[in-house]
Amino acid sequence: MAFDIKSPGLATTVQDQGRTGHYNVGIPQSGSMDQYSAELGNALVGNTAREAVLECTYLGPTLTTDQDAVVAVTGAPVEVKVNGQPRPQWTRLQLAAGDEVSFGVIQGGTRYYIAVQGGIDVPEVLGSRSTYSLGAIGGFQGRKLEAGDHVPVGTPLDGGALPAAEAVPEEFRPVFSKEQEVRIVLGLYDHRLTDEGLENLLNGEWKVTPVADRMGLRYSGPGVKWKEREQPFGAGSDPSNIVDAGYAVGSIQIPGGTQPIVLHRDAVSGGGYAMVGTVISADMDLVARAAPGTSTRFVAVSLEEALAARKELSERKKKAKAALGAS
Amino acid sequence: MANIVSPLPGIFYRKPGPGKPPFANEGDTIEVGQTVGIVEIMKQFTEIQSDVAGVLESFAVNEGDMVNPGDTIIVVREG
Numbered sequence: 001m002a003f004d005i006k007s008p009g010l011a012t013t014v015q016d017q018g019r020t021g022h023y024n025v026g027i028p029q030s031g032s033m034d035q036y037s038a039e040l041g042n043a044l045v046g047n048t049a050r051e052a053v054l055e056c057t058y059l060g061p062t063l064t065t066d067q068d069a070v071v072a073v074t075g076a077p078v079e080v081k082v083n084g085q086p087r088p089q090w091t092r093l094q095l096a097a098g099d100e101v102s103f104g105v106i107q108g109g110t111r112y113y114i115a116v117q118g119g120i121d122v123p124e125v126l127g128s129r130s131t132y133s134l135g136a137i138g139g140f141q142g143r144k145l146e147a148g149d150h151v152p153v154g155t156p157l158d159g160g161a162l163p164a165a166e167a168v169p170e171e172f173r174p175v176f177s178k179e180q181e182v183r184i185v186l187g188l189y190d191h192r193l194t195d196e197g198l199e200n201l202l203n204g205e206w207k208v209t210p211v212a213d214r215m216g217l218r219y220s221g222p223g224v225k226w227k228e229r230e231q232p233f234g235a236g237s238d239p240s241n242i243v244d245a246g247y248a249v250g251s252i253q254i255p256g257g258t259q260p261i262v263l264h265r266d267a268v269s270g271g272g273y274a275m276v277g278t279v280i281s282a283d284m285d286l287v288a289r290a291a292p293g294t295s296t297r298f299v300a301v302s303l304e305e306a307l308a309a310r311k312e313l314s315e316r317k318k319k320a321k322a323a324l325g326a327s
Numbered sequence: 328m329a330n331i332v333s334p335l336p337g338i339f340y341r342k343p344g345p346g347k348p349p350f351a352n353e354g355d356t357i358e359v360g361q362t363v364g365i366v367e368i369m370k371q372f373t374e375i376q377s378d379v380a381g382v383l384e385s386f387a388v389n390e391g392d393m394v395n396p397g398d399t400i401i402v403v404r405e406g
Binding site: 010057212292 | 332334335336337338367369370371373393395396397
């Protein structure tokens with residue numbers, strides 16, 4: 001079976017858990033920006049966490065299904081419509097052959113996910129179905145969807161078994177707020193900031209600018225200051241420059257000291273900007289949900305706290321799936 | 328009066344490009360489906376089209392302003 005794309009939306013792509021293991025040769029992990037929402041969508045339709053979903057950004061697609069299908073829409077709040085009639089989010093929906101799915105105006109956040117029983121069945125590239133648009137690999141022909149695309153859907157897993165519950169309980173749905181506290185681990189180059197610069201980073205209010213996509217999010221705010229130094233050989237002349245180095249996923253660079261950029265799932269793997277900190281893995285989904293204008297505070301935590309938060313998130317996912325009766 | 332709202336966040340522009348005339352001005356007659364502006368986000372320009380017919384009464388945002396999903400961009404006097 002397949003979905004026929006009538007209109008593609010702004011940037012609808014096939015994503016899964018990501019393409020890990022090739023960062024060393026410059027291929028970023030990609031994958032759903034909001035992994036939590038994508039994974040619970042998959043759970044609702046009887047998939048494992050590994051199946052590919054459609055990630056919709058701000059403006060969703062209009063699509064029809066050529067056979068009966070079981071879908072769920074999770075992630076950012078939006079009106080879901082089947083044949084023009086509103087249907088609930090975070091809930092399993094049964095579609096009949098020929099049904100049309102479309103969306104209203106997004107009410108908060110950035111991205112919502114269409115999970116379908118059997119998963120989106122595009123070929124794996126380097127072990128993943130995720131689209132990396134900039135590199136034109138993975139997903140549907142290495143690109144975002146276009147009108148007229150015929151997007152294949154896989155066979156239901158496990159004989160079509162579905163979890164007992166048909167909706168994710170409210171307590172397990174993420175909050176899509178216009179204010180966020182994002183936890184970061186400082187380093188490797190926070191020592192290059194002046195005391196005032198570090199103070200601004202950690203106590204200032206930073207707002208997500210419209211320059212935000214799968215590669216990274218740019219924030220505007222009070223700016224930072226760098227300590228004076230004679231730039232080493234191989235580094236650019238600006239004090240925010242370093243000799244080229246690898247970038248951690250989630251790392252924060254501040255080109256020129258003005259607007260911090262948090263690198264996300266489609267980011268480059270290295271370059272010449274000093275990374276003052278890195279968003280902890282447990283908060284990467286949170287950052288992905290930040291729409292332009294979101295007021296953000298960066299809170300420094302220890303590596304131990306970061307690992308505890310990762311464990312906590314993993315427990316929360318397990319509990320959410322248990323509440324569904326999904327494995 | 329009817330409002331034309333932006334379905335997505337981004338930067339609003341009244342013109343298709345620098346130095347070009349605006350898509351529409353106050354007092355213009357607007358038709359359903361007519362492009363009245365563009366919103367830029369993620370290096371993409373999305374045309375904003377009117378879903379009503381009438382006379383363009385006023386702009387609720389200025390050239391280069393940031394808009395959020397659901398924000399009114401233009402007010403149209405229907406008829």
